[in-house]
Amino acid sequence: xxxxxxxxxxxxxxLAWHVYDALKQDILGLVLAPGTxxxxxxxxxxxxxxxxxxxxxxxxxxxxxxxxxxDYHGVTVREISFEEADEIYALREVLEDMAVALAxxxxxxxxxxxxxxxxxxxxxxxxxxxxxxxxxxxREFHAVFTKKCGNRPLHETLTNLQNRVSIISALGGRFRxxxxxxxxxxxxxxxAAQRGASDQAGHLMREHIHRFRVAFQQARNxxxxxxxxxxx
Numbered sequence: 742x743x744x745x746x747x748x749x750x751x752x753x754x755x756l757a758w759h760v761y762d763a764l765k766q767d768i769l770g771l772v773l774a775p776g777t778x779x780x781x782x783x784x785x786x787x788x789x790x791x792x793x794x795x796x797x798x799x800x801x802x803x804x805x806x807x808x809x810x811x812d813y814h815g816v817t818v819r820e821i822s823f824e825e826a827d828e829i830y831a832l833r834e835v836l837e838d839m840a841v842a843l844a845x846x847x848x849x850x851x852x853x854x855x856x857x858x859x860x861x862x863x864x865x866x867x868x869x870x871x872x873x874x875x876x877x878x879x880r881e882f883h884a885v886f887t888k889k890c891g892n893r894p895l896h897e898t899l900t901n902l903q904n905r906v907s908i909i910s911a912l913g914g915r916f917r918x919x920x921x922x923x924x925x926x927x928x929x930x931x932x933a934a935q936r937g938a939s940d941q942a943g944h945l946m947r948e949h950i951h952r953f954r955v956a957f958q959q960a961r962n963x964x965x966x967x968x969x970x971x972x973x
Contacts, residue, residue: 760788761798768807768818769907770873775820779808807904819908823961826909829902830954834947836899837883842943844889845934856885856931860924867920875920876910882927886934886946909957923949 764784767773779799781792788795799816802808810816821829859882866874880903887899926949933942 756790757794757797757801760784760790760794761801763788764798764802765807768802769904771908773818775818775908777818778814779816779818781816805904806901807908819905821905821908823957825905826957827954827961829905829909830950830957833899833902833906834950834954836895837886837950838943838947840890840892840895840899840943841886841930841934841946842939843891843895844886845937845939845942847889847891848886848934852885852889853931853935856882856934859885860927860931863920863924863927867924872920876907879923879927880907880910910953926952 764773764779773779781795781799784795785792799808799810803810803816807819808816809819859878863875863878863882866878884903887896890896926945930942930945930949933945
């Protein structure tokens, strides 16, 4: 059995979940890059399982929008264009501003403590230069507010966007402000929320997301400029 094989489990559903989790982590970690073709047989061999749980896991990933299925290319890891990334972050600016503003008066001491722990953990991982884990913790920080917004459709929409946001964040890591700058921005959001300044906290979150969006736009423009120069 390969070193990366998943320990055989009797319950097919549990095994399929483990395969799904392994593939999802590889996609979000860019081990399986956007556009990569996912062949059931190859994945089953790598994970040391039969094709059946792999098939089930891939269908779940299709449902979550992390992979796409077509008659011509089979199943591939979802590719996200600059245009789609910009649209998603434009939506996040509005929705997370709203979520933070709604969540602030609803948050308890435990909620604020949870957000503070996220920042403490993020600071530790920044010092270790562990960018993937910092990204994961940052998403947990955002989720503290999303979960407490008290608006179910808003919560569901932001949750459904999260997988694509994770991929965009990983792909755009080299364009974004430093991890420490983002940590400071998160701190300012939390401080405003702790003061009960809900509108200000929401606005600060909008600014935080907008900065990444602008950096991503600039990266696209620079890429297009280099292409035009090469053509000329």
